[in-house]
Amino acid sequence: MSEPRAAETTAAPSTATTVGASTATRPRRADAERNRAAIIAAATAVFAEHGADVDVREIARRSGVGMGTLYRHFPSKEDLLRLSLEQEFTAWLTQAHERAAATPDPWQALSGFFEQALTTQAHNRALMDSYIQTGGPTESCVHKCRVFIDQLRERCEQAGVIRPGVSTEDLLALSGSLCNTVQIVGDEHRWRRLMTISLDGLSSRHLEPLPS
Amino acid sequence: MSEPRAAETTAAPSTATTVGASTATRPRRADAERNRAAIIAAATAVFAEHGADVDVREIARRSGVGMGTLYRHFPSKEDLLRLSLEQEFTAWLTQAHERAAATPDPWQALSGFFEQALTTQAHNRALMDSYIQTGGPTESCVHKCRVFIDQLRERCEQAGVIRPGVSTEDLLALSGSLCNTVQIVGDEHRWRRLMTISLDGLSSRHLEPLPS
Amino acid sequence: MSEPRAAETTAAPSTATTVGASTATRPRRADAERNRAAIIAAATAVFAEHGADVDVREIARRSGVGMGTLYRHFPSKEDLLRLSLEQEFTAWLTQAHERAAATPDPWQALSGFFEQALTTQAHNRALMDSYIQTGGPTESCVHKCRVFIDQLRERCEQAGVIRPGVSTEDLLALSGSLCNTVQIVGDEHRWRRLMTISLDGLSSRHLEPLPS
Amino acid sequence: MSEPRAAETTAAPSTATTVGASTATRPRRADAERNRAAIIAAATAVFAEHGADVDVREIARRSGVGMGTLYRHFPSKEDLLRLSLEQEFTAWLTQAHERAAATPDPWQALSGFFEQALTTQAHNRALMDSYIQTGGPTESCVHKCRVFIDQLRERCEQAGVIRPGVSTEDLLALSGSLCNTVQIVGDEHRWRRLMTISLDGLSSRHLEPLPS
DNA sequence: CATGAATGAGAGTTCATTCAT
DNA sequence: CATGAATGAACTCTCATTCAT
Numbered sequence: 109m110s111e112p113r114a115a116e117t118t119a120a121p122s123t124a125t126t127v128g129a130s131t132a133t134r135p136r137r138a139d140a141e142r143n144r145a146a147i148i149a150a151a152t153a154v155f156a157e158h159g160a161d162v163d164v165r166e167i168a169r170r171s172g173v174g175m176g177t178l179y180r181h182f183p184s185k186e187d188l189l190r191l192s193l194e195q196e197f198t199a200w201l202t203q204a205h206e207r208a209a210a211t212p213d214p215w216q217a218l219s220g221f222f223e224q225a226l227t228t229q230a231h232n233r234a235l236m237d238s239y240i241q242t243g244g245p246t247e248s249c250v251h252k253c254r255v256f257i258d259q260l261r262e263r264c265e266q267a268g269v270i271r272p273g274v275s276t277e278d279l280l281a282l283s284g285s286l287c288n289t290v291q292i293v294g295d296e297h298r299w300r301r302l303m304t305i306s307l308d309g310l311s312s313r314h315l316e317p318l319p320s
Numbered sequence: 321m322s323e324p325r326a327a328e329t330t331a332a333p334s335t336a337t338t339v340g341a342s343t344a345t346r347p348r349r350a351d352a353e354r355n356r357a358a359i360i361a362a363a364t365a366v367f368a369e370h371g372a373d374v375d376v377r378e379i380a381r382r383s384g385v386g387m388g389t390l391y392r393h394f395p396s397k398e399d400l401l402r403l404s405l406e407q408e409f410t411a412w413l414t415q416a417h418e419r420a421a422a423t424p425d426p427w428q429a430l431s432g433f434f435e436q437a438l439t440t441q442a443h444n445r446a447l448m449d450s451y452i453q454t455g456g457p458t459e460s461c462v463h464k465c466r467v468f469i470d471q472l473r474e475r476c477e478q479a480g481v482i483r484p485g486v487s488t489e490d491l492l493a494l495s496g497s498l499c500n501t502v503q504i505v506g507d508e509h510r511w512r513r514l515m516t517i518s519l520d521g522l523s524s525r526h527l528e529p530l531p532s
Numbered sequence: 533m534s535e536p537r538a539a540e541t542t543a544a545p546s547t548a549t550t551v552g553a554s555t556a557t558r559p560r561r562a563d564a565e566r567n568r569a570a571i572i573a574a575a576t577a578v579f580a581e582h583g584a585d586v587d588v589r590e591i592a593r594r595s596g597v598g599m600g601t602l603y604r605h606f607p608s609k610e611d612l613l614r615l616s617l618e619q620e621f622t623a624w625l626t627q628a629h630e631r632a633a634a635t636p637d638p639w640q641a642l643s644g645f646f647e648q649a650l651t652t653q654a655h656n657r658a659l660m661d662s663y664i665q666t667g668g669p670t671e672s673c674v675h676k677c678r679v680f681i682d683q684l685r686e687r688c689e690q691a692g693v694i695r696p697g698v699s700t701e702d703l704l705a706l707s708g709s710l711c712n713t714v715q716i717v718g719d720e721h722r723w724r725r726l727m728t729i730s731l732d733g734l735s736s737r738h739l740e741p742l743p744s
Numbered sequence: 745m746s747e748p749r750a751a752e753t754t755a756a757p758s759t760a761t762t763v764g765a766s767t768a769t770r771p772r773r774a775d776a777e778r779n780r781a782a783i784i785a786a787a788t789a790v791f792a793e794h795g796a797d798v799d800v801r802e803i804a805r806r807s808g809v810g811m812g813t814l815y816r817h818f819p820s821k822e823d824l825l826r827l828s829l830e831q832e833f834t835a836w837l838t839q840a841h842e843r844a845a846a847t848p849d850p851w852q853a854l855s856g857f858f859e860q861a862l863t864t865q866a867h868n869r870a871l872m873d874s875y876i877q878t879g880g881p882t883e884s885c886v887h888k889c890r891v892f893i894d895q896l897r898e899r900c901e902q903a904g905v906i907r908p909g910v911s912t913e914d915l916l917a918l919s920g921s922l923c924n925t926v927q928i929v930g931d932e933h934r935w936r937r938l939m940t941i942s943l944d945g946l947s948s949r950h951l952e953p954l955p956s
Numbered sequence: 957c958a959t960g961a962a963t964g965a966g967a968g969t970t971c972a973t974t975c976a977t
Numbered sequence: 978c979a980t981g982a983a984t985g986a987a988c989t990c991t992c993a994t995t996c997a998t
Contacts, residue, residue, distance in 0.1 A: 117359040139978085139979090140978080140979095143979085150958075156980060163970085163971065163972090164972065164973085165971080165972095165981095168478070173979075173980080174979055174980035174981050174982095175972095175973080175974090175980075175981060175982090176974085176975080176980050176981070177978085177979050177980070179972090179973065179974080179979095180978075180979080182972095184972080184973080185972065185973085188984090209426075212341075230466035240452070240500050240503075240504070241503060241504070242504070242505050268412065270453060273411065274517070275513075277505070277510065278510075278513050278514060281501050281504050281505045281510065281511070281514055281980085282501070282514055283503040284500070284501065284504045285497045285498060285500055285504070286497060287495040288452055288496070288497050288500040289493055289494070289496070290452065291452065292452060292453075292455060292492075292493045292496045292497065293489070293493045297531065297532040298489065298490075298493065299486075299493070300531045300532070301490055301530040301531055301532065302490060302493055302497065303484070303521055304496055304521075304530055304531060305483075305490070305494065305518060305521035305526075305530070306517065306518055306521050307521070308516050308520075308526045308528075309516075309519070309520040309521030309522075310521075311516055313525060314517075314520045314525070316520075318513040318517070319509065319512045319513055319515055319516060320509040320512070320513070349960095349961090350998085351961080351962095351998080352960085352961055353963090355961080355962080355976065357960095375987075375988065375989090376988080376989065376990085377988085377989095378989090385963085386961070386962060386963045386964055387963080387965095387990080387991090388961090388962060388963050388964065388990095388991080388992080389962050389963070391959070391989090391990065391991075392961065392962075394991080395990095396989080397989065397990085399986095409969095421985080482979090537764075539896070552794035556902040556996065560779060563957095563958090564957080567958085587991085587992065587993090588992075588993065589960095589992080589993095592960085597958075597959080598958060598959035598960050599959075599960060599961085599993095599994080599995090599996085600957090600958060600959050600960070600995085600996080601958050601959070601960095603993090603994070603995080604957075604958080607994095608993080609992095609993080609994085616957090625788075626822070646967085657837055663967095664876070664924050664928070665927065666926070666928070667928050688799050689908065695941075698941070699937075701929070701934060702934075702937050702938060702941065705925050705928050705929045705934065705935070705938055706925070706941065707951055708924070708925065708928045708939055709921045709922060709924055709925035709928070709938060710921060710922040712876055712920070712921050712925075713917055713918070713920070713921040715876065715914075716877075716879060716917045716920045716921065717878065717917045721955065721956040722913065722914075722917065723917070724955045724956070725914055725956065726914060726917055726918055726921065728945075728954055728955060729914070729942065729946055729950075729954070730906075730941060730942055731943035731945070732945040732950045733869075733942050733943070733945030733946075734939075734941055734942040734946075736944075737949060737950070738941075738944045738949070740944075742937040742941070743936045743937055743939070743940060744933040744935065744936070773982090774977085775976080775977080775982080776981085776982055776983090779983080786957080793995065799966080800967080800968065800969085800970090801966090801967090809983070809984085810981060810983060810984040810985055811984080811986095812970080812982090812984050812985065812994050813959090813982070813984070815968090815969065815981095816981095816982065816983075819969095820968080821968065821969090829987080900968070903968095906974080920962080929971090930972075938964095
């Protein structure tokens with residue numbers, strides 16, 4: 109989750125004058141990394157709560173750093189947003205992988221993925237917005253998601269539990285579609301019904317070919 | 321500076337109703353009404369393209385009027401947005417009514433509604449955003465939509481072609497959900513597949529009760 | 533008061549089609565004058581109520597004419613304001629003249645003028661503002677006022693009832709000063725006390741010379 | 745773009761209290777505080793010259809800061825105006841207190857207050873407007889002023905040098921009234937005459953009761 | 957000549973980003 | 978290298994004045 113960074117070669121900078129030799133070894137690096145993490149954490153929380161349009165100040169405030177520090181780590185709000193969402197997206201996908209690996213039944217794996225997607229994204233405004241609008245925060249994210257879904261689909265197809273002709277794209281789009289649903293309807297009971305309907309439409313009970 | 325004006329979808333405000341010579345009394349409002357229509361048309365187009373957050377100046381520019389004119393017709397950006405969306409929404413719903421009335425088969429009426437919803441709203445960002453977030457631009461719009469969908473559902477239910485237990489709310493949310501899908505996926509062929517899947521999940525081939 | 537206007541050479545314009553030849557002689561002139569009067573009346577009322585910062589539209593609305601008509605009669609808001617205030621000022625001054633002429637006692641004439649000034653101006657925001665800030669809407673108005681006050685002063689002086697050395701300027705400024713008082717204090721009882729104080733300070737009970 | 749900054753009349757916000765080395769802890773706020781002071785100084789000057797309706801940009805320009813800086817320090821124009829006026833008002837009242845305390849003779853204390861009020865407020869449009877219209881920029885300011893005037897009145901009353909029945913409200917209103925006078929009349933010599941007249945009207949030479 | 961719709965230069969305010977300390 | 982104050986373009990909205998009808 110933490111990115112690869114160049115090793116700690118920096119000497120103590122000119123400011124740390126008084127105290128002594130104790131902090132000489134690596135006084136800055138740790139702080140910087142901690143700040144970076146704090147910023148991402150705050151950004152993630154703030155974006156999740158208020159969406160992508162929040163004031164950057166709110167993130168700086170919440171992370172306890174100044175604006176300069178924030179902009180030292182991330183050249184623009186856009187970059188911070190993207191990274192934050194990537195991270196959330198990745199975390200979610202990782203968990204999805206684990207779940208799927210632990211679920212022997214192919215169909216249960218697929219429907220479990222849908223359920224987790226909705227549950228996770230329901231509480232993250234910015235993430236969901238990106239999922240709704242472009243399918244994910246990054247091309248790369250969307251791609252990874254596609255790959256994962258493709259595996260799920262493969263398993264289902266080989267087990268003959270999914271409607272013939274359903275493509276990976278279909279599943280990707282459908283999951284995005286349902287994420288949106290979570291916002292329209294208020295509570296969980298309601299969107300679970302829609303999920304059930306969509307999943308049922310995907311089942312091998314339907315053998316008719318899909319259009320085109 | 322003056323662009324070719326879009327067609328007048330706005331209904332004239334109740335003055336020029338009868339065909340004869342009676343319209344001679346009020347020759348003044350002619351171009352004012354044209355401006356008003358131009359503003360609405362421009363606003364509709366701009367909101368559709370860029371979403372509800374565009375600069376009002378862009379709308380003024382596109383409609384070929386000054387800011388003052390715009391604000392003479394609409395006291396606030398909010399009002400203009402609401403009216404534009406209401407109009408689009410109403411036009412869509414009206415057309416939906418007509419179509420449904422002309423379709424004898426209940427299931428075809430329902431699926432026709434979905435198809436038209438997706439086709440119409442697909443290219444209107446602001447409208448879709450409102451549909452996604454609150455179900456429509458206005459409480460009244462949402463209500464009308466709900467009533468209409470309820471009729472469709474009733475017809476299907478009495479014909480026994482819809483899965484038992486499907487509520488009007490389910491259908492409303494599902495249509496919103498699919499509208500969003502249209503943006504994620506690019507072309508028509510793709511979202512038609514998702515629509516088919518969802519509709520199949522609604523069919524009476526599934527008798528299992530929905531959650532809760 | 534009515535401005536010189538070009539004679540009534542205009543034929544009946546293209547709109548007045550139906551009625552007949554009866555209105556041919558001088559159909560416009562009367563209207564114009566009536567409009568002008570209506571505008572001034574409305575402006576006076578509106579300025580009195582809301583001060584000089586009101587929207588010109590309010591005046592047009594209240595006078596029942598369009599903006600074009602208003603601006604045909606008065607090239608700018610400033611002009612309208614000035615004329616309206618001049619008129620009010622003149623009316624007030626005229627009345628003051630009459631009262632003074634009907635009051636034999638010099639001191640009573642002077643104090644009566646003060647009282648009337650306060651009473652009248654108390655209910656005219658714009659007029660009072662101009663009086664407070666510049667002494668009147670126009671140099672000419674201020675001058676007329678000065679001349680009138682000078683007469684009052686003369687009478688008092690010859691009767692020996694006014695403090696020696698009090699100049700016309702003193703009285704003019706003092707009346708303006710007291711007008712302002714009317715706004716600070718709420719009700720009539722309060723500003724009458726201040727008026728009494730000031731007038732007492734003007735009385736011949738004080739024989740000390742004024743500064744300078 | 746950067747103008748020479750006016751002197752710092754603003755009290756530093758309670759940090760740099762003691763003289764020693766303790767001030768080393770917070771070196772940051774130095775120029776921010778200077779900016780804040782510059783803004784207040786500019787605002788005070790601009791409001792004094794042009795009244796409360798000036799463009800905020802003029803204040804920003806005059807203080808040599810951008811709009812953002814101005815709005816960082818003051819959330820709204822209203823706030824800036826209020827603070828500026830409060831400060832001016834307080835400074836004036838403080839000075840008035842000192843003068844009054846240093847003046848043994850009660851009547852001289854009272855008349856000295858009037859003189860100082862006129863001298864100070866004469867050249868501050870916004871301050872004077874607020875004094876004229878509401879008695880001061882703030883309820884609190886008005887109250888303090890009233891309390892102070894009440895002390896002056898008490899002293900005069902106990903010394904028997906003030907006309908019986910003169911209330912604090914009378915004095916407050918009278919001072920406001922005279923402040924306005926300063927603007928009407930041009931030079932100092934003229935308004936001193938009016939002040940003399942009013943003060944003489946307040947003297948115990950008049951024993952007649954005031955109205956009501 | 958009346959009408960009132962159109963104009964557009966600002967008004968107050970916000971916020972992503974930069975830069976002096 | 979952190980800080981958070983400074984920046985200024987951009988936003989929504991107003992209103993004195995003009996101009997097509």
